[in-house]
Amino acid sequence: MAEPILKVNSVTKCFGGLTAVDDVSFSVEKGEIVGLIGPNGAGKTTLFNVISGYYAPTKGSVIFQGNDISGKPPYHLAGVGIGRTFQVVKPFAGLTVLENVTIASFLKHPKKADAERHAWQVLETTGLADRANVSAAGLTLAGRKRLEISKALALDPSFLLLDEVVAGLNPTEADRTVELIMKLKAQGLTILIVEHIMRVIMNISDRLVVLNFGKKIAEGTPSEVSSDPHVVQAYFGEEAA
Amino acid sequence: MMELLPQALTDGILLGGIYITIAIAFSLTYGVMHVIDFAVGEWIMFGAFTGYYLNKWTGLDPFLFLPVIFVLYFGVGYVIQPVIHRVLSGTKGNPFLMGLVFTFGLAIMFRGLALTAFGFYSNSIPSAFSEGSFNLEPLGLTVTIPTVRLVGLGYAVAITLILHYLLKKTNFGLGVRALAQHKDAAGLMGVNSKRTGSYVYGIYVGISAMTGVLLGCILSIGAQMGNEYTIFAFFVVVLAGMGYLAGVPWAALLLGLVQSIFMIYFNPSHTLLAVFAILYIILLISPRGLFGKGV
């Protein structure tokens, strides 16, 4: 088997006394979709921030395509092919949708005309083209989530970190987003996704990694994971003894 | 030169006392309302002139009027605060910046009003305390402490203690601190953010106005005096860490001591250069003030 595209080696991240991520290891193979799940506050977003360079791990390392990227700044990681979205969508509110995506396109297309052309293409893919010229602040939540994906995609990444891009959408919109993710996978992208909507993540993930209290409590295919008693307990709370 | 050191330290501390009174309420206002009030010097100036005229009309010692001036300017601050609140809670543009520019406009306007109303001459407020000084020679120290400056330091200590008491020991103070730390949670505790903000701003304007009287007794007053004190208020508050009240006395004393030591032991014309260089260096090393506790 080829070298995994991403390897997370015993990553620990502490904030003061709080250990948000505790000795987590897993890897992602090229072309797969790995779901990262766990109850609220389990440390998923923190782990995302470590992988995407926002936090340096307190311990452990992150290896991307064979290179140690732990502690490298996010803009460097964007350059080597890691795109990410944010859980709390924060578009550049004062700018239009097209401008938002164009900014990301500059990474691979330094000329403005090229970047804009590329941004249009991305918007076509994500279905936002008809809203290209509206202010990003004027988008609906679904639109903003799609804009998040568009921005990440405009980087032409080889690896995508998606943080709750479905949560909060109605079923129709959710289905469209799932469709989009599957399309991206078909194009060869590797994806690590955090999602709360189980329906979605169970369907699209090749493998799941489950976190609780910052620790990895399970890993495996969706069916393996869903029958794991630890996981069920993590989600529904402990049965009172 | 070493025999000057006790006097240098005394002068520095007394000067620091003045800076405390300029900065402490200003810092409180920043902590609670998150506004940098460019008009701080103008409040001081207005207070100074009010004291000056009250003294002129009644012939009574200006220190007797401090409560009157406080109440008067508390009212002024209380009335103005909602406007500032409105600017700061705006959703358009950059509210922080707008707050800054708004008070900047106020400061310009106040200066114009003062020049019109009070004229352009420098003046001084006479007080019984202006006479006399204490000599520490009996203690073997060649140190002179001017009474009026000692009163100033006493005022600074009193204001600091009163604010400390108000903030730490009263229910109102608890509400103010809660508001400064977490606005929504404070609301959930029943703190009326608008009214509390008005009280705080009123207290700040009132204290600044009283400080003006003091400065008029120690130094001089004039319609354009505000700017200079605004500078020192900024300096102290930033050095202390913005909104970090406990840091203010230390920052103010440091400023006073730096000025005093520099004037005596180095080239006095470099005093301000040194002061700004220190501010700059401290911001580099610890961007949130001396104690790293600014907000």
Added chain:
Amino acid sequence: MKNRGATILAIIGAALLILPLVMHDTFVLRVLTEGIMWIGLAIAFDVIAGYTGYLNFGHGAFFGIGAYTIGILMMQANLPFWAALPLGGVAAGITALIAGIPTLRLKGAYFAIATWALSRAIQQLALNVEFTGGPDGMRLEAFLNPQFFYYLMLITVGVIFATLWYLLERAPFGLKLKAIREDEEGAKALGLNPTKLKMQSFILSALPTGILGGIYAYWITFIDPSSTLGDLVSDQAVVMVVFGGMGTLFGPALGAILIFAFKTLFWAYLSDFQLLYLIILGALIAISVIFIPNGLWGTMVKRKAGATRPEQKAEPASEPAALSAVAAPEEGN
């Protein structure tokens, strides 16, 4: 629309170019020269304040450094004006570089006050060293040709405007800066290096300011620490930019024209009411902040667009990012 805008700009430009040929009032030329200078200063200030979101209260320092550089080079090194002028810009740019390394790490009020302290320190430095003439200031050789300075200022500011317009509105750079302004953290994920971009914008703001300072020095023939290194330039620039509308080039230009015109008319024809000027200016600033927080241009452009942009209600952030709530759900199609 774009064509019409370009046409109007071209007409204004042409009118400004022809003006001295048909009008010989040197006072009006002088006023226009200064007005144009303020446009340049305001738009240069807006690069860092409006586009990048960092309020520089020490902008005047760049102006003064430019002025002093030209003064010193011309009077003490006997350099010709044309050789000295670019060096004024370079000196301001280098100052921005040195000043920016530490200050650009600071946010909001701290940045504003740190830059302001820095400009004060520079002013004190100029007061205390020999080669600036200290408090006496410095006199430059008088070359009082109104047409020369008018054209010099017009062309310089024209070039500054065009360059900034190209960089900020046409080239990727402006968009990148806006991304930093809107969300510095988020911008990192898109491959932008905020530190580098902020520094570039700081230098881009300083450089033209230094050049304008240099022209000013040669034009006015006398500079001293209080007039070139004081708060005047920063204060005026703030007022003009906020009044006109931040984050655009036309807004600050409009603000500069209006504020400067108001000031000049008041000054020229209502001198007896000079103190009233302060009161009116102060009130104007305060009132415009309350009623047109987006500035004149921002308000005008929006009204034209016919739709007001709904402002995003800031989501209350809870402490560690790991615990933050998800955005509110929304309407289905």
Added chain:
Amino acid sequence: MKFGFVRVLLLIAALFVAIPAYAEQRNFFKIGVITELSGDLVTGGNITKRGYDLWAQEVNAKGGIEVQGKKYPVKLVYADAQSNPAAGAAAAERLITQEKVDFILGPYSSGVTLAVAPVVDKYKIPMITGSAESPLIWKNKFKYTFGTIPPINFTGATSIKTLTEMKPAPKTIAIIGSNDAFSKATAEAYKTAAEKAKLKIVKFSIVPSGQDMTPLLSAVRSMKPDVIAFGGHDEEHVKFVKALKQIGYTPKALLMHCGITDKAFIDAVGKDGEQIFGTTCWTGTAKTKSKVLWPNAAAYAAASQKAYNNPGDYTQGGCSAAGIAFQTALQKVGAKPGMDEAMRTKLIQALEQIDVQTFYGRVKFATSGEFYHANVGLDPLTVQIQGGHVKTVGPKASVEAPAIYPMKEWKSR
């Protein structure tokens, strides 16, 4: 909306054009006044303005300036220099090109004067400043700029000399100056004079403007100088006296300069102002005799008292004297309102040759050397505040009252 923008521009343009520069045949002298009516130097600017105003008022009360048998009233047109050299230069340009003034009465501060002087040179419009006295101006040898107040380096020596004549003679001096052009020049002038008079200078310091000087004065106190001399502006004078009093050090003599002659200073510090020495060229009680306007200083002081509730200080007097200088020169060359360039050149020549006794004293401008175009006709005076009044205490020829020396302790006042 772009049209809105254009409309605004047009409106502004229209405003500038609408108030036209009318070239009129007038029967009065139109005089531009450039001074600091706003900004940091507003105090000095307004004192300057009073001086010019009082002169114009007096001239007009007499029906105007009589030139070849016909009286021409004067009309002053003000332009605020905003304490800013650029605004000063613009003011000059406007007064000259738009208002078409006949001549100009100049700014309070040296900085603004230095920016205005090249402009008046260029248009060949004469200017007399009644206030600016920095040595720098005269070193630059501007052809069209004159000044009625002698530079401080011309006057400073007198007071030092007066002090050295006191008994017992002072031996040591501490000199402090504020770090602005005028104050620093004052301090340096005192320093030069003290060195010449063989006084021991125990301290010479320049301090940033507007600061509290107490710590420095504490250091000075430890050196126990006989004389303390200070160069500063009005607000600093007040601070200085109070600081000195607060630390409880009374030198044998405290020397400031012209600023203390203003009634406002005496009002501000009250009895603490007593016995402070100053350097000036004129006081309301100076023994002057004149045939132009006011017959002597006392008459001027009375007029000023009536107009401003203030007898006026030497800056104000200098400004009124500037008017008189013009007046005299105009009469001499027979200039009428609306002078052409040739006439103005003649006026300059007349000014260079002027030698007139005014209420202010003798006005005579130097025509060469480091005081080029500054008034060197005056005798500098040493003054002292006595009983709330400014009394001349030196040099001998002008003494009104004997100097009180040493100074009375602050405490026992």
Added chain:
Amino acid sequence: MNLLDVNGISVNYGDIQALWNISFSVAKGQLVALIGANGAGKTTTLKSLCGLIPTASGTIHYDGKLVTGMPVHKVVDLGITLVPEGRQLFPKMTVEENLLVGAYLKRAHGKRAQTLKRIYEIFPRLEERRTQTAETLSGGEQQMVAIGRALMQDPQVIMFDEPSLGLAPIMVQEVFKVIQELHNQGLTIFLVEQNVHQTLKVADYCYVMENGRIVGQGTGKDLEADESIREAYLGF
């Protein structure tokens, strides 16, 4: 009698509608729960109840009084309080000060010494840490302070927003024990939770929320048997 009556409220964030015509009620002395996936609108509901965010339409009555449009400090004065998500303590204040802020209202101020004593009895750990600043506490301790602070207000209704969020299992147990305890003492409780099992067990009545709408309701027992809840949460 219903203490809290929510009738058809809608809430917008800018142009985005977050709540759609929400109606429910809480009777005096009941423990009512609101469950739903992340982002369903639970926190928004709570915030609009106590006046932290404005409602676009609909009414909220508390004890017969209309509270819609009231500022938050007036709402809490009526006797409703919220233990907010993420605790929202005053980080630089000590534990005791945090608790005392709870008694800021005149209504509660008089009995504050007494209430404080009671709270220290419920949470002895807080008494040990009373002089420590809130930011130095562990998550569980912070949650205790948040609950204690709410109790200091002497409320009739306490609303909890995900009190077990981010807590260790042992602490979750503790928190639920406290909630149950308070309920037993007669307090009215409105609980928003993600810990479905525990919640359904303690709740008298439950509402289920999805996408800003109430999509189901019933007693805890009814819903526990309902497969759709399990599906909504886990998708299997």
